[in-house]
Structure formats: C-alpha cells, structure tokens
Amino acid sequence: MSRLLLFFALFLAFPAFAQTALPPAPYADRQLDDPAMEAKATALMHTIRCLTCQSQSIADSNASMASDMRSEIRERIARGEEPEHIRAWLIERYGDWISYQPTVEPILWPLWAAPLLLLGAGGALAYGRIRRRRNAKS
Amino acid sequence: MNKRLLILWVPLIAYLIFLVVASLGLNRDQQQVVQSRMIGKPVPGIDLPAASSMKPALSTKQMADGKPRLLNVFASWCVPCAAEAPQLAQLAQRGVRIDAVAIRDARPDVDAFLKRHGDPFQRIGLDARSTLQFYLGSSGVPETFVVDGKGIIRYQHIGYIGPQDVEMLMQKLREAET
Numbered sequence: 001m002s003r004l005l006l007f008f009a010l011f012l013a014f015p016a017f018a019q020t021a022l023p024p025a026p027y028a029d030r031q032l033d034d035p036a037m038e039a040k041a042t043a044l045m046h047t048i049r050c051l052t053c054q055s056q057s058i059a060d061s062n063a064s065m066a067s068d069m070r071s072e073i074r075e076r077i078a079r080g081e082e083p084e085h086i087r088a089w090l091i092e093r094y095g096d097w098i099s100y101q102p103t104v105e106p107i108l109w110p111l112w113a114a115p116l117l118l119l120g121a122g123g124a125l126a127y128g129r130i131r132r133r134r135n136a137k138s
Numbered sequence: 139m140n141k142r143l144l145i146l147w148v149p150l151i152a153y154l155i156f157l158v159v160a161s162l163g164l165n166r167d168q169q170q171v172v173q174s175r176m177i178g179k180p181v182p183g184i185d186l187p188a189a190s191s192m193k194p195a196l197s198t199k200q201m202a203d204g205k206p207r208l209l210n211v212f213a214s215w216c217v218p219c220a221a222e223a224p225q226l227a228q229l230a231q232r233g234v235r236i237d238a239v240a241i242r243d244a245r246p247d248v249d250a251f252l253k254r255h256g257d258p259f260q261r262i263g264l265d266a267r268s269t270l271q272f273y274l275g276s277s278g279v280p281e282t283f284v285v286d287g288k289g290i291i292r293y294q295h296i297g298y299i300g301p302q303d304v305e306m307l308m309q310k311l312r313e314a315e316t
Contacts, residue, residue, distance in 0.1 A: 022242045025267045051277040054169050064242055065278070068268035093275030095175050 024064070025071030032074050041074045044083040047100040048073070048090060057100065174275030174283075174294045181209065181289050182273035186263025189240035190248040196237055196263025198270065202289030206314035207235040208307070209283040210259070211271060213243050214251035216279040218298035223255035225299040230258030234311060238262045239270050241279055282307070286314035 032038040045059035052063035058070055076086050090098045102108050176182075183199035201207070210226060212219040230236055238259045240248050248262065265271055274283065276294075284293035284307065292314045295303065 022244060022266060051172060065268055065271075068242070069272065071267065072269070072272060090272075091175075093175055093272065094172055094277065097170075097172055 022064075024067045027071040027074035027078075028067035029070075030074075032078055034078075037077050038074075040083050041070075041077040044077075044086060045070055045073055048087070049098050049100055051094070051098070171296050172277040173296070174277075174291070176273075176275040177291050177294055179291060181283075181285055181291055182270070184263075184270045184273060186239060186265055186270060189238075189243055189245065189262040189264035190252055191245055192249060192252065192257070193259060193262045196239060196261040198263075201237075201285050202287065204287040205235065206284060206286045206292070206311050207237060207260075208311070209274075209285050210236055210238040211241060211274070211276050211279055211281040211283070212238055213241045213279045214247040215243070216241075219280045220251070220255050222280055222299040223258070225301060225304050226258040227256045228304055229307060232308065234308070235260055239265045241265050241268055241271055284310045284314050 050056045050061035050066040053061045058066040181198045185197045188195040282295040293310045
C-alpha cells in the first residue's frame with residue numbers, strides 16, 4: 001500500500017526544470033511540417049549547447065531556455081534561414097562555447113591534424129611491414 | 139633493436155597521457171559562466187509588451203537617450219531575483235534608472251512579484267519566449283546589463299546582485315557616463 005502511495009506521489013513531484021508556469025513556445029516540442037526543414041533544424045539543435053544544462057544539447061535538454069531556443073531555431077528555419085547562419089548568430093552572442101561543432105581556430109588544429117598524423121603513422125608502419133615481408137620472400 | 143623496442147612503448151605512453159587528460163577533464167566542473175559577447179555592442183532593439191499591469195512596456199530601441207541605465211533580466215519565478223530586489227531598490231533610490239525584462243513570465247505573476255518585493259523599475263517588458271534574452275547573449279536569470287547613454291552595453295553582471303555589488307554597479311554606471 002505504502003509502495004503504491006509512493007508510486008502515485010511520483011506524479012505529484014515537480015520536475016526539476018519546471019521553472020515557469022508558461023506553456024512551451026509553439027515549436028519547442030513540435031516538429032515542422034516540412035520534413036526536410038525539420039531535418040535541418042534537428043541537425044542544428046543537436047549541435048547547439050544548452051545554456052542551462054551545460055553538456056547537453058538543446059535537443060536533449062528540458063530546460064525552458066532550451067525549449068525556447070528550439071522554437072526560435074525551427075521558426076527561423078521555417079522562414080528560410082540557413083542553419084549555419086543561425087549558428088553564427090548564436091556564436092556572435094554566446095561565443096564558440098554555444099556550438100558543439102569544432103571550428104578551425106588555431107587551438108583546434110591538433111584536433112584536425114590528429115587523424116592525418118595517425119593515418120600517416122599507420123601507413124608508414126604497414127609499408128615497412130610489407131616491404132620487409134617482400135624482402136624476406138625474395 | 140633497442141631503438142625499435144623503445145618505439146613499441148610510444149602507443150602505451152600516448153594512451154596513458156590520454157587517460158590522465160581525460161580523467162582530469164571528467165572531474166572538472168563543467169558548469170561555467172557564459173559571458174555575453176554583446177558587451178561593447180548596441181542593445182538589440184526589440185519591442186516588448188508590458189510585463190505588468192502597473193508598468194509601461196519596454197522597447198529597447200529607445201535606450202540611446204544620453205544617460206546610462208541598468209537593464210535587469212529577471213523573472214517572477216526566479217528565487218535569486220527576489221533576493222536581489224532590496225539591492226535594486228537601493229540603486230533606484232540613488233537615482234539609477236532601471237529597466238527590466240521579465241523572462242517567460244505572466245502579467246499577474248509579475249504584478250504579485252512587484253507587490254511583494256518592491257518595484258524599482260521604470261519599464262518592464264515581457265519576454266515570453268526568451269527572445270530578447272537570446273539577442274542579449276544572456277544565459278539565465280537574474281542578469282543585469284549596464285547600458286550607456288548611446289545605448290551600448292558596457293557591462294554584464296551575471297547572477298544575483300548582492301549588497302557587495304551595489305557600489306560596483308554604481309561605479310560601472312559612472313564609467314558608462316564617459
């Protein structure tokens with residue numbers, strides 16, 4: 001019985017991020033009618049960082065700011081704005097921090113160079129092995 | 139041969155370095171204060187409806203009127219916003235003009251908030267969907283912007299205004315006069 005009560009008590013609990021009584025913005029949790037536009041918007045939302053629940057994207061976050069931002073993004077996409085333009089608009093206000101997409105800033109050069117370096121090292125290793133085996137055969 | 143053996147250790151060492159960096163990174167506090175990049179730029183001009191039945195609406199297009207002011211970003215549902223009310227009242231008493239924007243709020247709630255915590259504001263705009271907040275590069279409530287007489291954002295105070303911040307804000311307002 002007490003377990004049952006406890007179970008129902010769960011429904012009385014306020015969700016942690018219910019910060020405001022206002023209903024969510026129109027396109028916070030509603031997809032755009034055009035699937036191509038919705039795909040664009042979703043792709044962008046997955047790479048925009050939530051300001052409240054940092055380390056989550058706004059697509060994953062329940063924070064009210066994130067839902068407002070989702071709606072803002074969907075409405076802009078619906079008006080024909082390009083995702084990268086919206087990203088630039090956000091970066092202009094919040095800095096690179098808001099975007100999960102790596103930039104080409106010098107600080108990230110090692111990140112871009114690492115795959116090439118590793119590929120090169122692997123290639124050199126494989127080349128050495130093959131040559132040695134060939135030498136051994138002949 | 140010796141040299142060869144040494145090379146064999148390189149991947150392990152690289153892996154260990156990665157492990158140390160990654161584990162240090164995991165333990166670091168990830169929550170950080172996100173400063174607006176709009177400092178030094180004009181306040182974005184947006185017309186907002188009145189957030190309270192007792193106060194005029196807010197248009198941020200009319201902020202370049204020659205004298206600095208504070209733009210307080212708050213909400214009636216935000217607890218630290220209530221806690222900073224006495225400090226805002228003190229600033230208003232000292233002649234500071236304070237405009238405000240209520241984020242994701244409703245008029246009856248703002249009215250009740252003003253009745254309960256005092257009303258140091260000149261105008262309050264209702265930002266039902268955080269639009270102005272995004273334009274400002276503001277990342278939460280409460281936040282307070284110092285806007286100079288030309289409508290340029292000069293300073294952003296993130297979080298609650300404590301008693302210790304009043305003098306600092308007065309100083310920022312004086313700096314904004316020049």
